[in-house]
Amino acid sequence: MVVLANPSPDETFLLRPSKPCPSFPDTPAVDLSTPAAARDIVSASAEFGFFKVTNHGVSKSLISNLEAAAVEFFALPDVEKEKAVLANSFGYGNREIGRNGDVGWLEYLLLEVAENSPMLLPFLKEPLQSSFCCALKEYVLAMKKLATGVLELMADGLGMEQRNVFGKYINEEKSDSFFRLNHYPPCPMLQVQGFNRTVNGFGEHTDPQIISVMRSTNSDGLEIALRDGSWVSIPPDRDSFFVNVGDSLQVLTNGRFRSVRHRVVTTGVRSRLSMIYFGGPPPCARISPADELLAEDRGRSKYTEFTWADYKAAAFKSRLADNRLRHFENHQ
Ligand SMILES: C=C1C[C@]23C[C@@]1(O)CC[C@H]2[C@@]12CC[C@H](O)[C@@](C)(C(=O)O1)[C@H]2[C@@H]3C(=O)O
Ligand SMILES: O=C(O)CCC(=O)C(=O)O
Numbered sequence: 092m093v094v095l096a097n098p099s100p101d102e103t104f105l106l107r108p109s110k111p112c113p114s115f116p117d118t119p120a121v122d123l124s125t126p127a128a129a130r131d132i133v134s135a136s137a138e139f140g141f142f143k144v145t146n147h148g149v150s151k152s153l154i155s156n157l158e159a160a161a162v163e164f165f166a167l168p169d170v171e172k173e174k175a176v177l178a179n180s181f182g183y184g185n186r187e188i189g190r191n192g193d194v195g196w197l198e199y200l201l202l203e204v205a206e207n208s209p210m211l212l213p214f215l216k217e218p219l220q221s222s223f224c225c226a227l228k229e230y231v232l233a234m235k236k237l238a239t240g241v242l243e244l245m246a247d248g249l250g251m252e253q254r255n256v257f258g259k260y261i262n263e264e265k266s267d268s269f270f271r272l273n274h275y276p277p278c279p280m281l282q283v284q285g286f287n288r289t290v291n292g293f294g295e296h297t298d299p300q301i302i303s304v305m306r307s308t309n310s311d312g313l314e315i316a317l318r319d320g321s322w323v324s325i326p327p328d329r330d331s332f333f334v335n336v337g338d339s340l341q342v343l344t345n346g347r348f349r350s351v352r353h354r355v356v357t358t359g360v361r362s363r364l365s366m367i368y369f370g371g372p373p374p375c376a377r378i379s380p381a382d383e384l385l386a387e388d389r390g391r392s393k394y395t396e397f398t399w400a401d402y403k404a405a406a407f408k409s410r411l412a413d414n415r416l417r418h419f420e421n422h423q
């Protein structure tokens with residue numbers, strides 16, 4: 092990735108006025124080993140659409156293997172990484188987010204997670220190819236298991252009869268899930284003294300899927316929007332996984348849970364590496380509120396039903412910051 096000390100005109104639009112957000116030391120934390128986990132997850136999902144989980148059972152070696160492979164990948168010369176550029180913003184990408192003009196100070200690898208096929212990276216040389224693929228496969232499996240467990244606790248906490256009412260979507264053979272590695276390099280132009288700005292790492296948005304499970308290196312930058320629209324900065328925590336409620340889960344719960352607006356802001360010196368699993372439904376899945384929740388709401392759905400294929404197609408035509416659910420809201 093090209094790292095410039097002085098912003099060229101086309102880079103100035105990455106700059107944001109420096110207005111540091113207050114830190115959010117009260118980030119809801121859920122200890123998955125306690126009986127209160129289901130209740131805590133439900134209250135955090137309703138209030139913030141965001142929480143972190145501890146005692147998650149994911150082994151440290153699994154995380155460090157993937158982190159090491161990812162660091163090695165992003166350190167490759169641009170010409171090697173560019174061999175991994177695939178159609179429709181999959182594979183390796185640099186600066187451009189999506190297909191509609193959004194940019195950020197990052198490079199990334201965006202991969203589809205297919206149930207029965209290994210995650211291949213044929214563009215890489217050995218031995219990185221094997222170590223990266225192996226680490227990815229194990230990590231993504233662990234994320235799917237963790238996401239499923241969290242979705243089951245959500246169902247428990249909401250008093251649903253079937254524990255798999257939300258988790259079934261991401262466990263179907265054709266589930267449309269992604270995995271993403273984001274690398275935010277240090278930004279030299281921000282290190283110039285008196286240069287009082289921050290840079291847009293990954294602009295504000297909600298995740299369209301059901302659930303996202305993220306972790307990052309020990310560097311700050313992640314910010315979330317609270318209910319009143321104010322932004323807070325989430326202190327990094329290498330030992331926890333952060334969970335986002337996605338748009339589809341907001342609909343499945345008839346608005347009991349809110350999909351969280353979040354963004355990454357780069358402040359200069361440290362690089363940041365984050366790994367995110369996005370659990371999505373199969374393309375043909377019909378997304379509408381779960382029957383029991385709808386009955387509690389006297390049959391009044393807050394959203395018109397859509398298939399994941401339709402929603403995703405519309406989402407991928409939108410700009411990052413757009414409110415994608417707005418078009419599906421029922422106003423009664
Ligand atoms: C600008 C965009 C990038 C995005 C597709 C979109 O048109 C709007 C949603 C974006 C998002 C956010 C969460 C995930 O990072 C992502 C892969 C997704 O499913 O939706 C990205 C899309 C992307 O980077 O292509
Ligand atoms: O990189 C991060 O920490 C978050 C990025 C993100 O929100 C996304 O890729 O959807």
Ligand SMILES: [Fe+2]
Binds near residue numbers: 298
């Ligand atoms: Fe996101």
